[in-house]
Amino acid sequence: MKQIEFELNKEFRDRFQEALNARDNEFIRTSLEEVNPADITALLYEFNGEESKYVLDLLPVDVRAKIINDLDTETRKSFLTHYTAGEITEVVNHLDSDDAADILNELPIKTSEEIIASLDADLKSQVIDLLRYDENVAGGLMAKELIKARAHWNVVQCVEEIRKQAENVTKFYTVYVVDDFDRFLGKVSLQKLILTDPRTIVKDLLDEDIVSVETYMEDREVVEIMSKYDLESVPVVNVQGQLVGRITIDDVVDVITEQAEEDRQLMSGITEDVEEDDSVWRNTRARLPWLLIGILGGLISARFMGFFEKELVQVTAIAFFVPLIQATGGNVGIQTSSLIVQSLMKPGFVDDGLWKRLLKVFSVALLNGLFLGLIVFGVNWLVFGSNSLNLVVSLALFFVVVFASFVGTITPIILNRFGINPALASGPFITTTNDLLGLGVYFLTIHLLL
């Protein structure tokens, strides 16, 4: 049994860099010989494109293919610029159809056409079929490799065919059954095939009770279905009901991870899919849009407060509580929208409708608002003594909590209706809106009561 023994420490990296500089092919080959490709991928992130290519060229082509496939999209894009179309073709020929299509999708159209033209015949037709689909639908997630049996075969024929087909399929979960027109009928379990009389016809072992998805189904929905029904793979059918591919759970894990990352970026106001170790310029650019919107909000706030200069000159303490009002508005807005986003993501429940939802949010807001208003009133009363500003601040705070909850509720719902990822509403979008709203409520209360 082999444990994960490959530790990526600084010593090894330095030793490896030395070997690279000295073109010590012997050391490079030997040190990577028994290493899992996934670990080599991690190592390559430490070297530049040319160095990485030098290392990969020393490895067997199937290992090289696996490593290039493991790279994240951005890294791979820039890495493959060091390769000729011929070299990429060699690599792609060793990949599953879905991975091959993903890589071809990333390349300049001219290069990818050149590569497709010279791919192995089988893979070529599979890839051409896959490239038709958008990457965010079932068709874009599926692989063409699967094990397929005809309903009229007997068990002997079937096992024979499975053996042949299995050579090209790495993840072997289910044997799908189709009719003579490739229309999807169901599955037959390997266990049943092993255990049954060899003369039985596949049709008689057929399990029709199987969930399938259609090529144009959105990836989020595919993820939901596979999690809900706890599937390790799902067959994909086209509009004619023909079996055209299958999606395996490892692809779904990738989608889930990407979605979580995307949501996190939306929630933190980053506009591009950026990572800490991307270039300074890229990092700056990914942040500027939301920062600018924040700045715009700030400038509007400044202008707005300008209208109340008279009040501010009379009672300077009005200004003291602006941060309190705004921080609370922002926090309440983000909390509310985050919960709404969470339930929007969970499908399958009957939608109780906007009104029931708002009533619930309103109750929570009333409770929170009352509680916070009273606390602030109490503290201010203890610190500054009784004064009318204290009452105004506490009242405004109460209203801000209620309004911010309202905005936090409807924003994600509206975004969702328009097909925009509602997680956007849990970020600087809500904070900026609520900063302005809070300020408005506060100064309106001052204007009316002070």
Place this chain on the structure above:
Amino acid sequence: MKQIEFELNKEFRDRFQEALNARDNEFIRTSLEEVNPADITALLYEFNGEESKYVLDLLPVDVRAKIINDLDTETRKSFLTHYTAGEITEVVNHLDSDDAADILNELPIKTSEEIIASLDADLKSQVIDLLRYDENVAGGLMAKELIKARAHWNVVQCVEEIRKQAENVTKFYTVYVVDDFDRFLGKVSLQKLILTDPRTIVKDLLDEDIVSVETYMEDREVVEIMSKYDLESVPVVNVQGQLVGRITIDDVVDVITEQAEEDRQLMSGITEDVEEDDSVWRNTRARLPWLLIGILGGLISARFMGFFEKELVQVTAIAFFVPLIQATGGNVGIQTSSLIVQSLMKPGFVDDGLWKRLLKVFSVALLNGLFLGLIVFGVNWLVFGSNSLNLVVSLALFFVVVFASFVGTITPIILNRFGINPALASGPFITTTNDLLGLGVYFLTIHLLL
């Protein structure tokens, strides 16, 4: 082939409620007969505990077990209060060991002891073994059900034993091979078993090149390993190297989804695992802690600005730019910490060290700060004309961007060092800190320059 035909619409729910009120067992049974248990679970969320129990009692016990297993923890906890220990025992007897252990863990200790005592013998010993592990480690994730072959068996014996064992194992991925002391040796593929001469010894078909995890490994680490090496299941060994269980990828999907949800809640300042449709009181309670900390920050801000009352009375416009300064500080802080959290979550890379990281963050902050500072200076100059406050605001903004980036960088790193989920740093924690910091920087600049 059966597609997902079961749509949970309002009409059906109402009709179902009617049938429930009329105790129309015939309708309930027939309408649910061919429905996937996962869809029945979704339906049950619409009814109260007693009604749900009434429906479940009409269904076969294996379907009932699957549905109860599918419920989320909170719902199940309150739902099972309607059941006697005997009824729960019947259900648990139909579950896999890991699911059985999860449910028993949720029950009051007295009930769970009573149930364990009367479980089927096999399941009983498996569950007792599983209950020893914390739910956040590999031991707590694994199931005892797996297919195990001894190295000295021949293929005929092996296939025979697999047939027997397969009856109890729903997810059939890999045949694990152990020696006579149950020590883990590797795996043998079903394909190889089918294709080889029946007299071959399992040991000669052994594939040793397989990743395993140890019982005490943290769940986040298990997830990383399974995603990195693209595994659909991973064997779990104890400290003696004995094979004690296996973790399947569907469990890992659950862990990933839960982690994403946990991160999202931390980022939005919600302290309890709460959902929109939980009670008003629970929703209120989950939000108050961070709102109170925000309020505390606001009150400190108010007190702090009080010290500068003299300046504020002289130049009221100073107050106008407080929202601008604070919003930018908050946004920059959250953006920065979110990127740091993202890279902290990706393991396997050589840690470049704090200094290199800070230098990068510092460069990005300088660029962003310069850019934003210039824009604000320009806009203010156009709107208010040339004045010294404008210069102060722009300079303070620049410094706030730099400081907020610094705080956004070190906070998640520090939290991570202390074993706290760094996503906490991308939420109200950072906003509150940066609000205060921003105010401090702003008024210090005013004090020095104005």
